[in-house]
Amino acid sequence: MVLYPVIRRLRNKRVVLASASPRRQEILSTAGLRFEVVPSRFKEKLNKASFPTPYAYAIETAKQKALDVARRMHQGEWKREGETEKRRCERERDIDRLPPARAPTRAREEPATEKDLRAPDIVIGADTIVTLQGLILEKPVDKQDAYSMLSRLNGKEHSVFTGVTIIQCSCRDSRLDMEISEFHEETLVKFSQLSEELLWDYIHSGEPMDKAGGYGIQALGGMLVEYVHGDFLNVVGFPLNHFCKKLAELYLTRPNEDLPPAEHDSIPAVDTFENLSDAEGRGQGGAQGQADRPRALGRKNSVPSRMVDSLPPTPLLELLDGFKASKALFTACKMKVFDLLQDEAPLGAAEIAQRIEASEGGTGRLLDVCAALGLLEKTDRGYSNTELASLYLPSGGKYSLHPLIVYQDEHTWDFFTDLESAVREGTSRHRGAQGRTVDSLFQDRFYQSQDRKLQFLRAMHSLSKLTARQVATAFDLSRFTSACDLGGCTGTLAHELARAYPGLKVTVFDLPEVLEDVSGFQPDRARAPRVSFVPGDFFQDSLPEADLYILSRILRDWPDDKAHALLSRISGSCKPGGCLLVAETVLDEQKRAARPGLLQSLDLLVQSWGRERSLGEYGRLLQAHGFEIVGAARTGTIVDVILATRTTP
Ligand SMILES: Cc1cn([C@@H]2O[C@H](COP(=O)(O)OP(=O)(O)OP(=O)(O)O)[C@@H](O)[C@H]2O)c(=O)[nH]c1=O
Known part of the structure; x- marks a missing residue:
């Protein structure tokens, strides 16, 4: 069954998979794609250190694999003997005009032969990497290497990235023109704590050798895995869902250059995927010609193709609509759609509308958007939560992001409507709007009303739950006996630290107005024997003694002068040899990589006086107060971790 009409649409194109990976071949053939396999000869030896992010490396490797195959196929391996390039291009154009060939349904593995003389229309390259704490x-290369990889992954959460490149090739006057599209997908995978014996048994099975990270989640390696967040097939080697969306973007929403410009006035106003794909089966003549015309131009008078060409590319249109998607998520959460479907599913739109006390028509539209966003599954029997939604969106779930979403909807949303003024003035809207000062930021903004305070604490608690474990275990902290989490709020990180290190006592130090409300967030007393709470203001009161201080998402809230003031106080309390653990979203030095950190930094501009910083910037801040960075780690969450030691003054 061909799930995506776009896959069917590629049937008259020559599609080449530039990969020897049997998993990629299987995933694509199962999806119904017709393609040939021409493995790339590109040696995967790019300099990893020269890439700002691991996924940038995977994307570039995927691109080089695909380019190698596209160029080789163009340069004659697939040419008829004695044929000139010009003639070959003409012949390929002739072939393009023929009705679609009856291609075999499965990938062809043998090299191209006389019957395969067309240059490829599309070449697909992919590269899968496993990353842990910035390491790719x-x-x-051998069993020992597999052991070293698997023992690094043991008991930890890591990211699997697949970079994918799609090259659309065309031949003009014997020149190969290539339009390159790229994307990547990230999936989080957590390994259980595994014994040495099990690791070696697994290695001796032979399975790890041809697989990134030394495991195959689809086979025996599945036994090592505690959970997966994200696209499973992405781990196996190919993010099929994202790939189909990308193809739809490339082939279903762009004007089709192979076809004549729209000239007639009988185009339906709105084309759906379904009627597009139906039309494809009708050959290349009349019916298809009409259905393939650019969409959204279904007016009486046709629009010249020049104007169609000048439309902004689709990713821009998607970006333009991004806020609508966020608001749809916020609204569905607030109206408790995911709570309802967690208890009972599937339910039809009418039933859901009645239960959430909303109109049927409006609810139906909201539900359909949620389904399109991958939050709900829609079948003939109704709507149900997807796995992703079940895990994060119902309000009572262990990892619920519901409080954070409500907070974004009710506060951040408003602040962002003022982004332009914040950018113009370069200051927080909070100060501009209400005349507050930086010193009383939290007291003024979050803690003056009980409701607002609780909402803020819940939001911070839900975010910490997602990251605390990774922050606590990014470095081996077992040599410390006392830790103090400054601004530790509800104590989520403190509990994770106590859980991970049985010899560690953790003090949470936070404002009295925070601590008076944290009891409702605590686990059973029996499970938290070594965590205590001390009220105080870290800018004014003396800090509890500890050999490890922690600042988790604290420095980001403050401008440099306040960050210096705080670090100077910690430096005064921390003995030489003691350490400071800073958990923050660390930006790349050029502030170029499209990480969530850049958006968060913008958020801090509109909401506070703080900003996100790069490792170099943190290094300079810390060094000014006698702290030297001894390690920095990406955790795979939005928070990275820096460990710095207090040097002898
Ligand atoms: C994590 C994981 C990876 N893999 C395989 O690891 C190879 C990665 O290597 P690559 O360099 O991206 O691809 P390749 O196999 O060398 O092929 P090529 O595209 O020709 O470079 C691919 O095979 C993937 O399926 C699995 O089968 N299961 C898993 O759980």
């Missing part, structure tokens, strides 16, 4: 793991 590819395929192990």
Whole structure:
């Protein structure tokens, strides 16, 4: 079954998979794609350190694999003997005009022969990597290498990235023109704590050797895995869902250059995927010609193709609509759609509308958007939560993001409507609007009303739950006996630290107005014997003694002068040899990579006086107060971790 009409649409194109990976071949053939396999000869030896992010490396490797195959196929391996390039291009154009060939349904593995003389229309390259704390793991070279990879992953959450490149090739006057599209997908995978014996048994099975990170989640390696967040097939080697969306973007929403410009006035106003794909089966003549015309131009008088060409590319249109998607998520959460479907599913739109006390028509539209966003599954029997929604969106779930979403909807949303003024003035709207000062930021903004305070605490608590474990275990902290989490709020990180290190006592130090409300967030007393709470203001009161201080998402809230003031106080309390653990979203030095950190920094501009910083910037701040960075780690969450030691003054 061809799930996506776009896959069917590619049937008259020559599609080449530039990969020897049997998993990629299987995933694509199962999806119904017709393609040939021409493995790339590109040696995967790019300098990893020269890429700002691991996924940038995977994307570039995927691109080089695809380029190698596209160029080789163009340069004659697939040319008829004695044929000139010009003639070959003409012949390929002739072939393009023929009705779609009856291609075999499965990938062809043998090299191209006389019957395959067309240059490819599309070349697909992919590269899968496993990353842990910034380290990129590819395929192990031998058993010892597999062991070293698997023991690094043991008990930890890591990211699997697949970079994908799609090259659309065309031949003009014997020149190869290539339009390159790229994307990546990230999936989080957590390994259980595994014994040495199990690791070696697994290695001896032979399975790890041709797989990134040394495991195959689809086979025996599945036994090592505690959970997966994200696209499973992405781990196996190919993010099929994202790929189909990308193809739809490339082939279903762009004007089709192969076809004549729209000239007639009988185009339906709105084309759906379904009627597009139906039309494809009718050959290349009349019916298809009409259905393939650019969409959204279904007016009486046709629009010249020049104007169609000048439309902004689709990713821009998607970006333009991004806020609508966020608001749809906020609204569905607030109206408790995901709570309802967690208890009972599937339910039809009418039933859901009645239960959430909303109109049927409006609810139906909201539900359909949620389904399109991958939050709900829609079948003939009704709507149900997807796995992603079940885990994060119902309000009572262990990892619920519901409080954070409500907070974004009720506060951040408003602040962002004032982004332009914040950018113009370069200051927080909070100060501009209400005349507050930086010193009383939290007291004024969050803690003056009980409701607002609780909402803020819940939001911070839900975010910490997602990151605390990774922050606590990014470095081995077992040598410390006392830790103090400054601004530790509800104590989520403190509990994770106590859980991870049985010899560690943790003090949470936070404002009295925070601590008076944290009892409702605590686990059973029996499970939290070594965590205590001390009220105080870290800018004014003396800090509890500890050999490890922690600042988790604290420095970001403050401008440099306040950050210096705080670090100077910590430096005064921390003995030489003691350490400071800073958990923050660390930006790349050029502030170029499209990480969530850049958006968060904008958020801090509109909401506070703070900003996100790069490792170099944190290094300079810390060094000014006698702290030297001894390690920095990406945790795979939005928070990265820096460990710094107090040097002898
Ligand atoms: C994590 C994981 C990876 N893999 C395989 O690891 C290879 C990665 O290597 P690559 O360099 O991206 O691809 P390749 O196999 O060398 O092929 P090529 O595209 O020709 O470079 C691919 O095979 C993937 O399926 C699995 O089968 N299961 C898993 O759980």
